[in-house]
Amino acid sequence: MSIQKNLLKLKKNVPEGCTLIAVCKTQPVDRIMEAYDCGQRVFGENKVQELIPKYEALPKDISWHAIGHLQTNKVKFIAPFVSLIHSVDSPKLLEEIHKQGLKVNRIISTLLQIHIAEEETKFGFSEEEIIELLSSHMWNNLRNIQVKGLMGMATLTENEDQIRREFRSLKIFFEKLKSRILPAQFQMQELSMGMSGDFKIALEEGSTMIRVGSAIFGQRNFPPEK
Ligand SMILES: *Cc1c(COP(=O)(O)O)cnc(C)c1O
Numbered sequence: 001m002s003i004q005k006n007l008l009k010l011k012k013n014v015p016e017g018c019t020l021i022a023v024c025k026t027q028p029v030d031r032i033m034e035a036y037d038c039g040q041r042v043f044g045e046n047k048v049q050e051l052i053p054k055y056e057a058l059p060k061d062i063s064w065h066a067i068g069h070l071q072t073n074k075v076k077f078i079a080p081f082v083s084l085i086h087s088v089d090s091p092k093l094l095e096e097i098h099k100q101g102l103k104v105n106r107i108i109s110t111l112l113q114i115h116i117a118e119e120e121t122k123f124g125f126s127e128e129e130i131i132e133l134l135s136s137h138m139w140n141n142l143r144n145i146q147v148k149g150l151m152g153m154a155t156l157t158e159n160e161d162q163i164r165r166e167f168r169s170l171k172i173f174f175e176k177l178k179s180r181i182l183p184a185q186f187q188m189q190e191l192s193m194g195m196s197g198d199f200k201i202a203l204e205e206g207s208t209m210i211r212v213g214s215a216i217f218g219q220r221n222f223p224p225e226k
Pocket residue numbers: 023025046067068195196197211212213214215224225226
């Protein structure tokens with residue numbers, strides 16, 4: 001199937017108010033332009049070294065989302081233009097994003113990544129760590145950060161009940177946070193969950209942003225990095 005057909009089919013499934021992020025990792029610029037020419041403007045990359053040349057080569061009205069694990073020493077390269085960082089998984093990273101945001105005079109939007117999968121290897125905060133983080137004094141200084149919500153990745157499994165359970169637990173935690181008094185940087189609006197294999201379940205469980213790669217661009221040669 002062509003990129004255009006895939007995008008049209010996907011858009012029918014994505015409810016209004018939900019953002020479809022086209023994950024273009026490993027895709028060359030001309031294939032990304034194909035999606036752009038179909039009207040797609042929000043793209044996601046998980047590696048900074050791929051994100052920079054694509055940002056430079058492609059039209060400037062694209063919103064770029066950093067979706068993969070981010071090393072602190074790479075933040076400075078994306079700080080001038082990134083629209084949303086989905087994968088914030090440590091206080092150290094929050095501090096660095098603030099620092100780089102301050103340098104380029106931007107308030108950088110982020111999501112906090114929550115570990116919801118059973119696999120041990122995945123990045124992200126636990127719910128307990130988030131609760132602890134909320135009462136930290138660090139928020140007094142992080143003026144160049146905005147926290148727009150949460151992100152999570154379900155276990156890579158065929159077991160749909162398990163995937164649903166994991167997404168549901170993230171949605172419940174999201175609502176729980178929304179009902180609390182939060183630091184001023186928090187504007188809990190977005191719940192980023194769902195990829196090519198599980199976005200339908202994620203949408204049913206309340207996702208507001210789905211990150212879809214292979215269902216748009218076709219199979220990659222290797223599985224997504226988690
Ligand atoms: C690769 C990737 C995706 C998209 O994966 P697909 O299965 O190709 O849709 C989504 N989120 C993250 C963090 C990724 O690295």
